[in-house]
Amino acid sequence: MPIEKFKILESNCVPLQVENVDTDQIIPARFLKATTREGFGDNLFRDWSFDENGNRKEDFVLNNPKFSGKILVAGRNFGSGSSREHAAWAIYDYGFRVVVSSFFADIFKNNALNNGLLPVQVSKEFLTTIFLQLNENPKTRLKVDLQSQEISLLSNGQKEKFQISHYKKECLLNGYDDIDFLVNLKDEITEFENKDSK
Amino acid sequence: MKAKTLFDKIWDSHVVSSIPDGPDVLYIDKHLIHEVTSPQAFAGLKQRNLPVFRPEKIVATADHNVPTENQHLPIQDELSRLQVQTLIDNCNIHNIELYGLNHPYNGIVHVIGPELGLTQPGMTIVCGDSHTSTHGAFGNIAFGIGTSEVEMVMASECVLQAKPNKMRITIEGNLAKAVSSKDIILYIISKISASGGTGYFIEFAGSAITNLSMESRMTVCNMSIEMGARGGLIAPDETTFEYLKGKEFSPDNKSWNLSLVKWKQLQTDKNALFDKEWIFNAEDIGPMITYGTNPGMGMSIVGNIPQLNSIPKESRDSFQKSLDYMGFEPGSKVIGKKVDYVFVGSCTNGRIEDLRAFSKLVKGRKKADWITAWIVPGSKKVEEQAKKEGLESILNAAGFELRQPGCSACLAMNDDKIPEGKYSVSTSNRNFEGRQGPGARTLLVSPLTAAAAAVTGRITNPGDLI
Numbered sequence: 103m104p105i106e107k108f109k110i111l112e113s114n115c116v117p118l119q120v121e122n123v124d125t126d127q128i129i130p131a132r133f134l135k136a137t138t139r140e141g142f143g144d145n146l147f148r149d150w151s152f153d154e155n156g157n158r159k160e161d162f163v164l165n166n167p168k169f170s171g172k173i174l175v176a177g178r179n180f181g182s183g184s185s186r187e188h189a190a191w192a193i194y195d196y197g198f199r200v201v202v203s204s205f206f207a208d209i210f211k212n213n214a215l216n217n218g219l220l221p222v223q224v225s226k227e228f229l230t231t232i233f234l235q236l237n238e239n240p241k242t243r244l245k246v247d248l249q250s251q252e253i254s255l256l257s258n259g260q261k262e263k264f265q266i267s268h269y270k271k272e273c274l275l276n277g278y279d280d281i282d283f284l285v286n287l288k289d290e291i292t293e294f295e296n297k298d299s300k
Numbered sequence: 301m302k303a304k305t306l307f308d309k310i311w312d313s314h315v316v317s318s319i320p321d322g323p324d325v326l327y328i329d330k331h332l333i334h335e336v337t338s339p340q341a342f343a344g345l346k347q348r349n350l351p352v353f354r355p356e357k358i359v360a361t362a363d364h365n366v367p368t369e370n371q372h373l374p375i376q377d378e379l380s381r382l383q384v385q386t387l388i389d390n391c392n393i394h395n396i397e398l399y400g401l402n403h404p405y406n407g408i409v410h411v412i413g414p415e416l417g418l419t420q421p422g423m424t425i426v427c428g429d430s431h432t433s434t435h436g437a438f439g440n441i442a443f444g445i446g447t448s449e450v451e452m453v454m455a456s457e458c459v460l461q462a463k464p465n466k467m468r469i470t471i472e473g474n475l476a477k478a479v480s481s482k483d484i485i486l487y488i489i490s491k492i493s494a495s496g497g498t499g500y501f502i503e504f505a506g507s508a509i510t511n512l513s514m515e516s517r518m519t520v521c522n523m524s525i526e527m528g529a530r531g532g533l534i535a536p537d538e539t540t541f542e543y544l545k546g547k548e549f550s551p552d553n554k555s556w557n558l559s560l561v562k563w564k565q566l567q568t569d570k571n572a573l574f575d576k577e578w579i580f581n582a583e584d585i586g587p588m589i590t591y592g593t594n595p596g597m598g599m600s601i602v603g604n605i606p607q608l609n610s611i612p613k614e615s616r617d618s619f620q621k622s623l624d625y626m627g628f629e630p631g632s633k634v635i636g637k638k639v640d641y642v643f644v645g646s647c648t649n650g651r652i653e654d655l656r657a658f659s660k661l662v663k664g665r666k667k668a669d670w671i672t673a674w675i676v677p678g679s680k681k682v683e684e685q686a687k688k689e690g691l692e693s694i695l696n697a698a699g700f701e702l703r704q705p706g707c708s709a710c711l712a713m714n715d716d717k718i719p720e721g722k723y724s725v726s727t728s729n730r731n732f733e734g735r736q737g738p739g740a741r742t743l744l745v746s747p748l749t750a751a752a753a754a755v756t757g758r759i760t761n762p763g764d765l766i
């Protein structure tokens with residue numbers, strides 16, 4: 103499926119000040135029984151968000167009315183664990199378009215990018231600043247500009263560059279996805295196979 | 301010619317083309333699929349009206365979502381049944397080899413690949429599952445991918461991947477009594493942390509590695525993902541070739557010698573450079589256990605949980621949160637603590653060697669009354685073998701039963717869930733919050749340590765029992 107184009111996003115943020123958030127927290131395995139991609143957002147961070155009787159836990163940040171927005175800000179090593187793309191689907195389906203952290207797990211990063219969810223890796227210091235600002239003022243806004251690869255705090259203008267491969271950047275800016283690209287390479291791939299079997 | 305690592309050799313020979321300032325187009329030799337991460341990929345192909353490009357390179361199994369009892373009956377859980385049925389339908393439509401429930405080759409995807417000889421040196425292997433790294437034990441590049449990438453490989457037999465950095469972890473020396481490959485890998489992760497391998501592909505080397513059996517090597521490579529690495533591999537040697545000889549899908553007599561010639565070249569050149577190197581001493585490793593909620597939170601089974609002030613300031617909250625979840629105090633010991641469940645199985649330790657180790661220790665002893673134990677073979681073949689060797693009788697005599705193959709309580713998608721607040725001593729690979737069921741508290745160990753806990757009902761040093 104072509105992915106949604108991403109250029110600039112200005113939004114409030116939701117702070118999840120926890121390190122090593124793994125894919126089993128993002129979407130517990132018992133919710134992976136679906137055969138479609140939709141609807142995973144309902145169970146995002148399920149066991150942090152709801153108690154065993156299905157009631158919302160007030161103290162979890164997603165349930166805190168003070169925080170909202172399309173940017174999730176999380177502690178270091180976000181998305182570790184399984185390769186389940188359901189984690190990226192759940193975050194996207196919930197409504198986030200950017201995840202900010204000081205460190206991402208590899209497979210999660212790929213999965214996110216393949217679904218139009220932008221992982222923005224910032225320095226440890228900048229992450230701390232963002233958390234501090236959000237604690238002081240929950241309405242703190244971030245601006246993420248993919249073209250210039252810049253993320254900034256709108257309150258004080260503090261900004262930082264972030265990395266993304268040129269290829270993935272083009273894909274996101276234009277809404278391309280990898281499968282179209284690969285399918286167009288079929289002749290080259292077949293040639294590779296023939297050469298290889300000799 | 302420039303000296304190359306084993307990883308470079310395999311990777312470079314599979315690059316179809318490279319995108320400038322972007323990923324490589326990497327050709328895939330073997331694609332393994334299962335019921336949980338494939339349905340959306342098949343649906344994607346359908347939506348695009350694309351065929352599966354090379355169905356003969358795909359092998360499918362049902363493992364994550366299957367019951368471990370009464371497999372001859374229809375699956376009770378409706379959603380699980382639908383997911384497994386969807387896999388059957390998709391494999392039929394696309395002509396894909398499926399080892400579904402009750403097939404003699406059925407089992408956990410990372411157990412059956414090696415035991416059937418589908419996994420071979422020098423290959424590129426992917427699966428929509430992070431523990432695909434297991435296969436690297438045979439000297440190949442094997443890594444887990446997301447469902448979009450599963451769809452990519454189905455559509456083109458290629459995946460777009462940036463080439464990772466290279467790390468070598470060398471372990472020299474001899475292992476002490478009651479120490480196994482699970483302890484090696486838990487030790488390594490405790491040293492370099494759950495994210496220390498992120499961005500890297502790891503080669504494991506050194507005498508402590510080459511002395512291991514193939515099954516033990518798989519346990520090591522299996523958990524390379526738990527330090528964040530894309531995968532891990534071990535150069536193939538006589539042990540590898542011996543293991544593969546005569547397996548169902550290994551090269552037959554005619555092509556065996558030719559394959560051997562090729563496989564023997566799969567070594568890291570003498571002067572090849574790694575981006576990072578670690579060296580450990582096998583003598584420093586004892587039976588290990590995890591005390592927290594990521595696999596990096598491990599220690600010697602007789603050790604103390606770190607004090608809060610030894611943890612970097614910015615990580616203390618997360619550390620404390622993790623201990624709160626586990627019900628442990630900083631600085632305390634876990635040895636002697638009463639536990640509730642024992643799980644033996646998974647793609648980490650669900651092979652015959654693991655069942656042998658467990659059985660050997662419990663033989664002539666009895667399961668502790670309060671322990672619920674799930675002994676789950678990694679595959680149908682492992683199950684059959686365990687019966688043939690008499691392991692099942694040993695287990696039964698000690699008060700255990702052998703279940704049917706599947707992922708089971710490793711991720712608790714089926715009915716095998718650890719209840720909230722209960723302690724589970726587990727041979728699987730992840731101790732994440734809720735991994736084995738909501739609120740479950742997981743302690744990762746080797747099969748021997750699991751056996752020691754199963755008969756004493758407490759966290760016990762297996763070295764004290766053998």
Ligand code: SF4
Pocket residue numbers: 363364408409410429431646647648706707710711728729
């Ligand atoms: S046994 Fe566990 S880790 Fe291995 S494939 Fe199954 S769920 Fe994944």
